[in-house]
Structure formats: C-alpha cells, structure tokens
Amino acid sequence: MTTAPIRAPFQQRKRRIQRGDAASAALVHVLLIVAAVAAIAPILVVVMNSFKTTMGIFGAPFALPAGDTFNLQGYVNVFTKGNFLLNYTNSIVVTVATIAATVVLGTMAAWALVEYQVRISPLLTGFFIVGIMLPIRLGTVPLIKMMVATHLIDTLVALVLVYTAMQLPLAVALMMTYFRSVPGELKEAARMDGAGELRVLGIALPLVRPGIAAVASITMLPVWNDLWFPLILAPSKANQTVTLGVQQFVGQFQSDYPALLAALTLGALPLIVLFTVFSRQFIQGLSAGYGK
Numbered sequence: 001m002t003t004a005p006i007r008a009p010f011q012q013r014k015r016r017i018q019r020g021d022a023a024s025a026a027l028v029h030v031l032l033i034v035a036a037v038a039a040i041a042p043i044l045v046v047v048m049n050s051f052k053t054t055m056g057i058f059g060a061p062f063a064l065p066a067g068d069t070f071n072l073q074g075y076v077n078v079f080t081k082g083n084f085l086l087n088y089t090n091s092i093v094v095t096v097a098t099i100a101a102t103v104v105l106g107t108m109a110a111w112a113l114v115e116y117q118v119r120i121s122p123l124l125t126g127f128f129i130v131g132i133m134l135p136i137r138l139g140t141v142p143l144i145k146m147m148v149a150t151h152l153i154d155t156l157v158a159l160v161l162v163y164t165a166m167q168l169p170l171a172v173a174l175m176m177t178y179f180r181s182v183p184g185e186l187k188e189a190a191r192m193d194g195a196g197e198l199r200v201l202g203i204a205l206p207l208v209r210p211g212i213a214a215v216a217s218i219t220m221l222p223v224w225n226d227l228w229f230p231l232i233l234a235p236s237k238a239n240q241t242v243t244l245g246v247q248q249f250v251g252q253f254q255s256d257y258p259a260l261l262a263a264l265t266l267g268a269l270p271l272i273v274l275f276t277v278f279s280r281q282f283i284q285g286l287s288a289g290y291g292k
Contacts, residue, residue, distance in 0.1 A: 049061060090240060095223050098160050099219045106168055144232065155239065159234055220271075242266075250264070
C-alpha cells in the first residue's frame with residue numbers, strides 16, 4: 001500500500017534527470033557542431049576560391065567553382081613561379097628528422113628519469129618542466145650566435161636541432177607518465193632473466209605506443225607550421241620551408257588572388273591531411289598521458 005506512492009516520485013525524478021541529461025548532451029553537441037563549422041568554413045572558402053578566376057572570387061566568394069569561374073591558373077602560377085617542390089622537400093626532411101630525434105631522445109630520457117632514481121633526477125625533471133613553460137624564442141639571439149659559431153647557419157640541420165630542443169621537454173614529460181604505468185613486475189622479470197637495459201626498454205615500448213604516437217603528433221604540428229626559425233636560421237631559397245615559401249610567395253603575388261589562395265591551400269593541405277589521419281592517436285595518446 002505504501003510502496004507505490006514512494007516509488008512514483010522516485011521514477012518521476014529519474015525521468016526528469018534523464019531528460020535533463022539528454023538536453024545537456026544535445027546542447028553540447030550543437031555547440032560542438034557550431035564550433036566545427038566555424039573552424040572548417042574559412043578553410044573551405046579558401047580552397048574553393050583557389051580554383052576560381054579573380055572575377056569569380058569577388059563575384060561569388062561562397063559559390064562552388066563552375067563554368068566560367070573554374071580556373072587552375074593559380075596552381076599553375078604557384079608551381080611555375082614559386083619554389084614549392086623544394087619547399088615541400090625541405091619541410092618534410094626537417095619534420096621527419098625532428099620527429100625521429102624527439103621520439104628517440106625523449107623516450108630514452110624519460111626511461112632514465114623513471115627507472116634510475118639518483119639524487120639529481122628531480123632536478124633534471126624540473127629542468128624539463130621549466131623548458132615547457134619557457135618559450136625557446138626568448139633565446140633567439142644566443143641561438144643565432146651558436147649556429148654562426150658552429151657554421152650551421154642557413155642549414156636544415158640548424159632547424160632540426162632547434163626544433164628538437166623545443167619539443168623535447170614536453171616529449172619527456174609525456175613519456176614519463178607512460179613509463180610510470182608500465183608494471184614493475186614485468187621489468188623486474190626481464191632483468192632477472194638476464195635482459196640488459198636496452199632489452200628491458202624494448203619490452204616496455206609496446207606498452208607506451210600511444211605515448212609515442214602522441215609525441216610524434218604534437219611534434220609534427222608546430223614544426224611544420226613554424227615561420228620564425230626558418231626566417232632567421234634558414235632564409236635562403238635552397239633551405240626554405242613551406243611556411244616561409246608561402247609567406248614570401250604571398251608577398252610577391254598580392255594582386256594574383258587565385259595564386260595567393262592556391263599557395264595558402266598547398267601550404268596547409270599536408271598538415272590537414274596528416275592531422276586528420278592521426279587525430280585519433282593524437283587525442284587518445286595526449287589525453288591518456290595527462291590523465292595518468
């Protein structure tokens with residue numbers, strides 16, 4: 001007799017909570033969709049207009065290229081009057097070399113800081129944390145002097161060294177969180193079986209692959225996008241990266257709007273493709289690493 005009146009308000013409260021949760025989830029999804037459209041729409045406008053004539057760009061900037069407005073002359077001008085193939089090659093070389101150096105050095109440094117508890121380990125860890133907070137651009141003048149003294153100015157090697165130093169603190173901090181999650185029993189069993197430290201590290205690496213993927217992703221994005229260090233450390237045409245090449249091309253062809261938009265599209269396209277392909281590894285690896 002008394003159970004029904006008590007159960008009814010409880011069921012009503014439960015339904016109200018469920019409706020509230022559904023409404024909150026719908027609102028979050030709507031906001032995310034709006035943010036995604038706001039981020040993607042400008043990129044789509046640039047890409048669409050890069051396939052148009054100048055009259056098509058100013059006449060109907062939000063319309064798809066078709067009929068008289070469709071034109072590939074902008075891309076022809078980019079490849080014939082620009083230096084994009086060499087710029088792409090330089091950016092790929094610098095990015096791949098920096099990712100490889102950052103992953104290898106960051107993994108080994110993080111392993112040492114986690115496994116070997118010596119007196120200076122907290123101090124070294126603190127240095128890496130400070131390196132995350134301090135932007136490397138503050139040391140631009142000493143870096144230029146160092147590269148001039150070592151005869152590395154205006155070389156791709158200078159860019160690789162600077163970018164590796166720039167990305168290494170975050171890579172070490174991230175990899176340390178992953179190595180701390182590796183079971184100690186697994187490492188001790190490998191050592192008792194006579195495995196050396198490199199062999200033990202090799203056994204632990206498959207367990208930290210999401211961290212390695214996250215390090216590679218967060219290294220790739222700023223290196224490919226950077227304009228500051230290519231401008232001051234490798235400004236010659238033989239060593240220009242894509243970002244610097246686009247910037248100089250834009251300055252030379254300000255009145256050629258199809259070529260201008262084509263250059264911007266070609267400069268951003270590889271980064272968009274790579275981030276789209278590896279976005280899941282980037283988000284999962286980074287969020288898991290910071291959550292441990």
